[in-house]
Amino acid sequence: MINYSLEHKNLLVDFMATELDHHIAGEVREKIDDILISKQVKNIIFDFKNINFMDSSGIGVIIGRYKKISSEGGKVFVVNVSPRVKKIFDLSGMNKIINIYDTYEEAVSSL
Amino acid sequence: MINYSLEHKNLLVDFMATELDHHIAGEVREKIDDILISKQVKNIIFDFKNINFMDSSGIGVIIGRYKKISSEGGKVFVVNVSPRVKKIFDLSGMNKIINIYDTYEEAVSSL
Amino acid sequence: MMSNIMEVKFSAKSENESLARVIVASFAAKLDPTLDELADIKTAVSEAVTNSIIHGYEEDESKLVYLRCKILDDTIKIVVEDRGKGIEDVDIAMQPLYTSKPELERSGMGFTFMESFMDDVKVSSIKNEGTKVVMTKKINLPK
Amino acid sequence: MMSNIMEVKFSAKSENESLARVIVASFAAKLDPTLDELADIKTAVSEAVTNSIIHGYEEDESKLVYLRCKILDDTIKIVVEDRGKGIEDVDIAMQPLYTSKPELERSGMGFTFMESFMDDVKVSSIKNEGTKVVMTKKINLPK
Ligand SMILES: Nc1ncnc2c1ncn2[C@@H]1O[C@H](COP(=O)(O)OP(=O)(O)O)[C@@H](O)[C@H]1O
Numbered sequence: 001m002i003n004y005s006l007e008h009k010n011l012l013v014d015f016m017a018t019e020l021d022h023h024i025a026g027e028v029r030e031k032i033d034d035i036l037i038s039k040q041v042k043n044i045i046f047d048f049k050n051i052n053f054m055d056s057s058g059i060g061v062i063i064g065r066y067k068k069i070s071s072e073g074g075k076v077f078v079v080n081v082s083p084r085v086k087k088i089f090d091l092s093g094m095n096k097i098i099n100i101y102d103t104y105e106e107a108v109s110s111l
Numbered sequence: 112m113i114n115y116s117l118e119h120k121n122l123l124v125d126f127m128a129t130e131l132d133h134h135i136a137g138e139v140r141e142k143i144d145d146i147l148i149s150k151q152v153k154n155i156i157f158d159f160k161n162i163n164f165m166d167s168s169g170i171g172v173i174i175g176r177y178k179k180i181s182s183e184g185g186k187v188f189v190v191n192v193s194p195r196v197k198k199i200f201d202l203s204g205m206n207k208i209i210n211i212y213d214t215y216e217e218a219v220s221s222l
Numbered sequence: 223m224m225s226n227i228m229e230v231k232f233s234a235k236s237e238n239e240s241l242a243r244v245i246v247a248s249f250a251a252k253l254d255p256t257l258d259e260l261a262d263i264k265t266a267v268s269e270a271v272t273n274s275i276i277h278g279y280e281e282d283e284s285k286l287v288y289l290r291c292k293i294l295d296d297t298i299k300i301v302v303e304d305r306g307k308g309i310e311d312v313d314i315a316m317q318p319l320y321t322s323k324p325e326l327e328r329s330g331m332g333f334t335f336m337e338s339f340m341d342d343v344k345v346s347s348i349k350n351e352g353t354k355v356v357m358t359k360k361i362n363l364p365k
Numbered sequence: 366m367m368s369n370i371m372e373v374k375f376s377a378k379s380e381n382e383s384l385a386r387v388i389v390a391s392f393a394a395k396l397d398p399t400l401d402e403l404a405d406i407k408t409a410v411s412e413a414v415t416n417s418i419i420h421g422y423e424e425d426e427s428k429l430v431y432l433r434c435k436i437l438d439d440t441i442k443i444v445v446e447d448r449g450k451g452i453e454d455v456d457i458a459m460q461p462l463y464t465s466k467p468e469l470e471r472s473g474m475g476f477t478f479m480e481s482f483m484d485d486v487k488v489s490s491i492k493n494e495g496t497k498v499v500m501t502k503k504i505n506l507p508k
């Protein structure tokens with residue numbers, strides 16, 4: 001479902017699926033929350049390079065992780081979003097709380 | 112539906128569709144039969160490079176053209192068939208009357 | 223006049239959300255939509271089908287979701303229906319960010335997305351009988 | 366036990382032959398078939414649906430073709446049905462190369478392909494009432 005790596009308390013999450021919908025949202029949520037419990041994580045960076053479809057269930061997962069991490073002062077980034085997924089983020093108003101960058105490097109250097 | 116070119120009475124037929132089923136079979140048949148009426152054609156070479164699906168309706172079109180052309184001493188060739196389409200040709204027994212070659216050049220040089 | 227109809231019903235399993243998107247996209251493809259129009263349709267269908275599964279049936283996989291599509295000239299009409307628990311107050315349910323299941327991390331954006339991506343969305347629902355979402359979108363033929 | 370069901374009906378238009386293939390392929394994809402198994406299923410469905418359109422309904426596009434699929438463990442069952450003119454003698458119809466419509470350049474290989482590509486094919490038909498083709502195929506999970 002996802003791959004992840006941890007560097008300086010920044011959790012990089014990579015989706016193996018191409019569609020982020022309700023069907024995979026549950027698994028993604030559990031997997032990430034397991035990591036948040038067992039490791040020290042400050043910020044989360046979601047790499048959307050494989051995702052070509054996302055609906056409001058995807059928005060729910062990202063907001064959910066944002067709520068967890070922001071209460072401890074952390075931030076959420078999304079990188080490599082396709083124009084279509086960008087449109088969904090924009091419509092949801094999430095672009096006000098989530099940081100959207102073109103690349104992983106830009107996200108990290110903004111920290 | 113199809114593109115064609117005529118060289119030394121050899122009609123080369125190129126499919127623009129990717130699936131040769133009943134839905135496109137009718138149009139393919141009409142288009143080719145129009146050419147057979149208006150031009151001098153001896154042999155027909157079907158280029159299957161774009162076709163990734165064919166069912167028995169496709170077999171019907173090819174046999175139909177074979178019947179027309181063979182009564183005048185012409186031959187029918189198919190080239191660039193995928194392994195899947197080859198399987199369909201084999202199962203239909205058509206490989207006994209239709210000449211299957213890897214490339215257009217091989218088909219032409221066998222004439 | 224061009225017309226075509228398709229009716230589908232399938233198990234209320236979350237794995238069928240992607241199936242519903244593929245089915246509607248292949249059906250709609252006959253109108254020769256742009257990729258963006260196709261993505262709009264897929265998103266709206268995904269929202270409505272997900273709602274039937276989560277809210278209508280509360281993930282009871284033995285239940286069925288009903289999906290009907292009709293093309294009439296350059297317009298596609300899509301109906302998503304369930305025989306689930308229904309919606310008490312449709313107006314409240316359709317407000318942006320409203321969700322009855324925050325514990326499932328629903329964003330409350332489902333109806334908003336349907337309305338953003340389709341030309342028209344009508345929802346009718348009867349408590350304990352089910353919910354029906356009727357959406358239409360005109361695909362602009364001349365590109 | 367894994368199970369999933371889907372039922373579709375669609376206008377008896379030849380453009381829906383590819384739709385039927387896509388729908389069944391996306392449904393069957395959940396069994397994680399090989400590309401060859403998927404192509405087998407698509408071919409068998411294409412043959413049965415085409416027969417309903419051409420022979421059952423003689424291309425009357427106002428009629429409907431019924432397609433039902435069920436996954437039970439590692440087996441997919443596909444039913445294609447029409448309420449068309451039916452088959453007088455199913456045994457004769459199923460013989461390789463037999464066709465009642467040679468003028469339409471039918472090859473008479475439809476049933477033969479269904480039988481080659483599926484594990485089991487059963488045809489039942491009643492004259493002037495319709496035809497039902499039931500096909501099953503086991504997808505071998507361990508690859
Ligand atoms: N098919 C349905 N059956 C029952 N209730 C529904 C259905 N669809 C929507 N609802 C209700 O409407 C609310 C808003 O739906 P929506 O905008 O899609 O947001 P979300 O799915 O994120 O909750 C849901 O929380 C639910 O209470």
Ligand SMILES: Nc1ncnc2c1ncn2[C@@H]1O[C@H](COP(=O)(O)OP(=O)(O)O)[C@@H](O)[C@H]1O
Nearest residue numbers: 416417420421458464465471472473475476496
């Ligand atoms: N759904 C159907 N309704 C009526 N007749 C059918 C149907 N399917 C098949 N048949 C009959 O069975 C014959 C053999 O079918 P098939 O092997 O698919 O070959 P083909 O379609 O090329 O004729 C057909 O020619 C037709 O007479």
